[in-house]
Amino acid sequence: MKNIDHSAVRIRDGFWKQKQELVRNVTAKAVYDRFSDTGRFAALKCSWKPGDEPEPHIFWDSDVAKWLEGVAYLLQEAPAPELYSLARAAIDDILSSQEADTGYYNCYYLTHPDAPRLTQRGNHELYCLGHLIEGAVAWYAATGERDFMDAMAKYADYVEKCFKTERTAGFVTPGHPELELALVRLANATGERRYMELAKFFIDEHGVDKREGFGALCDWANDIYNMDEKPLRERDTIDGHSVRAFYLLSAVADIAAEYDDGELAAAARRCFDNAAFKRMYITGGFGSSHIGEAFTGDHDLPNRTAYTETCASIAMAFFARRMQKLETDSAFADAIERVLYNGALSGLSLDGRAFFYENPLEIDPDFNHVEPATKIPPHYPITQRLEVFGCSCCPPNVVRLLPAVGDYLYGLDGDTVYVHQYADSEAAFDGVSITQTTRYPADGAVKIRVFGAKKLALRIPGWCESFTLSVPYTMYRGYAVADVTDGAEIELLLAMPVVTMAAHTRVHADAGRIAVMRGPVVYCMEGVDNGKELFSLKLAADAVFEEEDSSVCFAENAPLLPVLKTTVTRRSAPDALYSPARAVVSEDVPARFIPYFAFANRGETEMQVWVLEK
């Protein structure tokens, strides 16, 4: 199945339009400003000298590159002169500082001539190049200006020489995957097959040659951290650093599709299944521990010390979208929907200016949020959003995700148009034009009108237990497939009641607990609405919920979704460490649930997704 690019899709109104406008009007410039404050843009000129502050960092280029990619997507949708000028100036700085003979570019290494290049696997040079390529490809598509892409292609040629042709580099595969998937995009944008070959080379070398370790972490983690303990085509599980794993698997899916490599495709599918069905938080968060920013084991999903980096959820969307090329299965779009509405979106504040790096499923400001066993704290505060981080990968990832959310709506397989995601929108591609009129996910009614297609395949979301479709259909791999005639309106009605959810009985952390969902959106409780010690409240599985407009909680940018009122039981135990259970006093109290993605927008307060079941 072919994925339809967001450039063919226009979000018209509703939930995602609100978020896209926020990025256009606030977030893109806010991230630029913070990156300027912290020296990231100035560093592009590569004029740093010892003693200057701040000193460029090995991964700063990637932060800027992702921001450039996001700005390109905004420009593709509509003009934005200020953002264009800022971006173009940054690109000019990169191009004028690039090494003339090799094409090499890195704002750290070009200002630190004594630091040996392409020698330390963990030092992010190839990661930065990957993001620069993605930014350059996007810039070319948006503006037609090809110089940035050509310049990065030259650097890619140099990498090909050092890593593949002459093998003079100090390691074999990128320590932080990203270049692999970027090379696929570069190959497609330039038509140069050898970039695809280079991407395949890196995929094939993974887990084969381990002569260079990662270096920074303890030994136990080295190989698994990089999913490098065995060849990728032999993998059954997703392991190690969660963002890196998904970036790498995105390229695995690309290469499997490009080379029609069934063995590699099967490995990618096994890893997807392991991620989605054994190691995924209900929020679409991934990575159970901030030690190594990593996956741990099946069903190990601790809530308070969850790592669940914003980038990991975003990267799952990248991976799952590519899996759609290999196989028709609504599981991929289900995963995408879950991360988009929950674990990815939770990374952005409602005002569009601040971010979370980590998105736990339980917050207790009074409790030590370190990993208890090791006393290692989270990387960044998890009770208050920040405008920029030392390692600020997540903010520009949000900037490039949201303007491109149209990427996830459609697929085309022969004469069948697949509708993966629902959003008020219009699109035109391959002779097809299609409109969706809907308030989704505020409700589950979607009216669709299509021209130029014989069949429509409408995803019936995994969360949906009951739906009606206005035309006859058959089910195929999670999609309701109907014959369509040009211009006829089809109406899909997805029942969207509030549902309490239970986790698999193997998930220790959620045993005896339930979570609240409404459609694809996971809800949570916050202390600001519900008082303290949320983790000892009890909620009945059949609790009745009343919907309220979310403006009762949020003055500005209130999500276009209701908040929920219900009743919970508050339990008070005596002050002793252990007391007879009969001494615990219970009392019914009113409670409010808000969309999980909107947590921590009203000051530092407790938060909880999984509530004890009454």
Next chain:
Amino acid sequence: MKNIDHSAVRIRDGFWKQKQELVRNVTAKAVYDRFSDTGRFAALKCSWKPGDEPEPHIFWDSDVAKWLEGVAYLLQEAPAPELYSLARAAIDDILSSQEADTGYYNCYYLTHPDAPRLTQRGNHELYCLGHLIEGAVAWYAATGERDFMDAMAKYADYVEKCFKTERTAGFVTPGHPELELALVRLANATGERRYMELAKFFIDEHGVDKREGFGALCDWANDIYNMDEKPLRERDTIDGHSVRAFYLLSAVADIAAEYDDGELAAAARRCFDNAAFKRMYITGGFGSSHIGEAFTGDHDLPNRTAYTETCASIAMAFFARRMQKLETDSAFADAIERVLYNGALSGLSLDGRAFFYENPLEIDPDFNHVEPATKIPPHYPITQRLEVFGCSCCPPNVVRLLPAVGDYLYGLDGDTVYVHQYADSEAAFDGVSITQTTRYPADGAVKIRVFGAKKLALRIPGWCESFTLSVPYTMYRGYAVADVTDGAEIELLLAMPVVTMAAHTRVHADAGRIAVMRGPVVYCMEGVDNGKELFSLKLAADAVFEEEDSSVCFAENAPLLPVLKTTVTRRSAPDALYSPARAVVSEDVPARFIPYFAFANRGETEMQVWVLEK
């Protein structure tokens, strides 16, 4: 208050008599045999040469010394010719290998002349000396043979010279506390005040001079690991390695009592309170993480990855007994009772031959028992008991604990005899003679007859919600104090129903869960009785329990306590990672609870203390 030594107390019958006979008839020799197999006894001769296998370890002396101490206690009670001969031969080997001029002894360092002595704080030389002193003092008390104690006193003199007088040693305070409390015992046994002074010196130096770190662990842990980040008299919390912390605090309590040091006593009390009321598992286990074998933070009490070393529970008993000298408060005897019947005793198999090093509160053989975040596994198997460990501190600690359980029964304060613990026994000390006739803890009826005391103070256990006493009494700090006349029988009846317990609402791990206790004994469920996924079963707080003879579960050495029958709800969720809560199917099924200390005596199986509350 004066603590009465076990040498004045004879356990006659019942629960502890069964365990003492087991140690006398099985455990003492079994530990000897495993220590012989592994070279620990042969190593005492200090004849190891490079290339020989096995190579002595820096802490082996301590294993033997604790075994010697336990054998001494057995000899004190009744002759045991074989054990005497084996012990005496070991002592002879130590004495003949001891360095003539200095008195130095360590089976590792004396065979590794190139390894610098008394230089590495973490290398256990002073820890070994402490245990050798405790063994030697006990041996002298049991046999009247003074040579071992005199030899170890000579080594202590050398330590005084190197650490205190001349300060030529490579560090200041012992990396593994133990010597401090041993020096107090040596001072009392020899009448030499300067050993007390040396103990006080080490206590005073703690947290003052940090010029030498521990070395083996990561930096984060160094100071806290050793409770060395600040002076002991400034402490508010118990931290770091849990066994070391309690050994150190035992000496703190000793020194506070000996020097009437109120500031030090207050610090010891704060640490006791922090341990007992914020950081103690309901089983009397201590240490929430096997990383650093350490305390983590208040109310952080994860069940499956609990560290809870057998030695830590034993060491709490040592500490709490010494606290009784400083202050009259039944909290100390409550803590002692909790550890004796639960977290300490769980370290010994019912057949007396095998041990646990770690005693978690939940076992799931199908689930990875590593610390999920770091993938660091437990030190030793936690699903199957072993007869010996590489680091085999726990087995001989059990050997010295159980024969001396009489240590915990009585205190004397003026003309008041304090009865801290209940056990069928007779005792004579300081002109007092006292007998207890009871099946405790099989039931809560205790008949007491005393001669030579004016008042009896009977502890009303913290777990006891209702009791009757056959004579008038007043309550004083947890004790029922009554006037007594010589030879009159007093009857105490402690109501001992099965009670479901809840943890403080700050304990995340136990939120929504209840535990089952009967008197001082914590119960657990095992998979062999109750099937799989115990952690998702639900138990009503007001469940009705039926008592059965424990022989229905255990063919030999069945605990002199009932097992419990009740009904729980088994829950089956669909196979998906997340499903609607209403899809979870519940079914009432019969369930059995056994005493926690008896877990893992019937093969590898799940186990759980905290059960979801229905």
